[in-house]
Amino acid sequence: MTRASSRRPGPPTRTERGIPEATVARLPVYLRALTGLSDSGIATASSEDLATAAGVNSAKLRKDLSYLGSYGTRGVGYDVEYLRYQIAREIGVTQDWAVVIVGIGNLGHALANYSGFGTRGFRIVALLDADPNLIGERIGDMEVRDFAELEDIVKADRVSIGVITTPAGPAQEVCDRLVAAGVTSILNFAPVVLSVPDGVDIRKVDLSIELQILAYHEQRKSGEAGLPEVPELPAMNGLTDLPSVGGGVGA
């Protein structure tokens, strides 16, 4: 998202090891599919098999894998364990990443209780909150700690990833603190656009947005041929008559 892209204009320089962002987003899916095959005792899989398991088409899968190198065998397919290791290494989940979660409310609790992270390359090292009533509460084998301890924890555990599950209001402030403390990757659940300096990656998960995208398609399904072309707007008051109150945002 916020990566400084220094790509030269020439033909796609492959040796430069720049994997397309769209491919990066699918590698974890392949990794999971491979784990599934591995658990089923399958040792070799063709691109077709893998593609089915990952829910993509096989051409895309082959092209994606080709960015990592030539790890398959023509006429045979891919060795599941070997490919799994290669993808894990490329993503960087062969060793664990330390993660802090900030904001231990509804969502923070759910995340803290979730066991799926540990098995996928992540280790939650601290649950932080600003609410004194929460501090000290035990969740699983962890304890909620004071957000003020952030800097120490980041330094002590070499934390590079932070998860924000506070309300929208304090999210930017929490984000700034995380960045100042040295966190360089942030996963944000609060429904706000966070701004971060260059070099810090941010991803957001927004359930309302997901639902609204579904709603858009849903609407088109049901109204397929029934709606009037322009569903009649309500009185368009306030466009030409109002004394333009704002004109600038926030500034």
Added chain:
Amino acid sequence: MTRASSRRPGPPTRTERGIPEATVARLPVYLRALTGLSDSGIATASSEDLATAAGVNSAKLRKDLSYLGSYGTRGVGYDVEYLRYQIAREIGVTQDWAVVIVGIGNLGHALANYSGFGTRGFRIVALLDADPNLIGERIGDMEVRDFAELEDIVKADRVSIGVITTPAGPAQEVCDRLVAAGVTSILNFAPVVLSVPDGVDIRKVDLSIELQILAYHEQRKSGEAGLPEVPELPAMNGLTDLPSVGGGVGA
């Protein structure tokens, strides 16, 4: 995702009302930005203002809005309330959509407790689970009901959107039940690739994948110039010697 796209090859037929998927995904962001401006008492905003609030650049924002129609005023900007209504109408959130949540564990509880959906065009009409111990539990003003009641609820409340927060194992089965009951849009939190018939839209939210994408970039930051080009693979056993166990997946 799974929409049957019947697009003809000619020049981009605008009257056909096909809004690019990338734009659809941003409309909810604009909607939220507009709501924020509105709450701040700002009545008019330029594309530059809006773009800043939404975290995109202004050219993209203008182009996105142009797919909906000409709702701005040159030299002035956009009327916040008016544009907000137009986007809400386009997305389809001017009236509420009924939603069921299936699997009231850690995550299901968090979602059930979340108040943000109601204010954004969605109404949770039922919390469903298969665990008898959970059925009857009250969460806010709702009660967990038996998953067996699904069909009745979908019919009674015209539910078109389902949220799956069960473990990965039963997710496909739950999905099939939802589809059979008439649900045509699904938001899936379980870490599996669900397969659905044409006409059903599916979106997934996968936290492990988000973290892994962050980890990939994180790895590239820290190892920027320090890693050996090929970090030395472990013994590549089992590629040429093993008696190809599988060769097919699941079939």
Added chain:
DNA sequence: CCGATTTTGTTCTCACGTTCACAAGCTCCT
């Protein structure tokens, strides 16, 4: 009423992503 100023809506170009199609390479069978 007119020109300066502002800001939209749109066109054009380039970059990125997806899919097709096939040569290259591997295994197995005869």
Added chain:
DNA sequence: AGGAGCTTGTGAACGTGAGAACAAAATCGG
């Protein structure tokens, strides 16, 4: 050993998305 049969890896075609740039439209001051 040689050919048949698969499956990978990739070049090339196609489609979609992003951003720059600008003409068209609106306001405002004089």
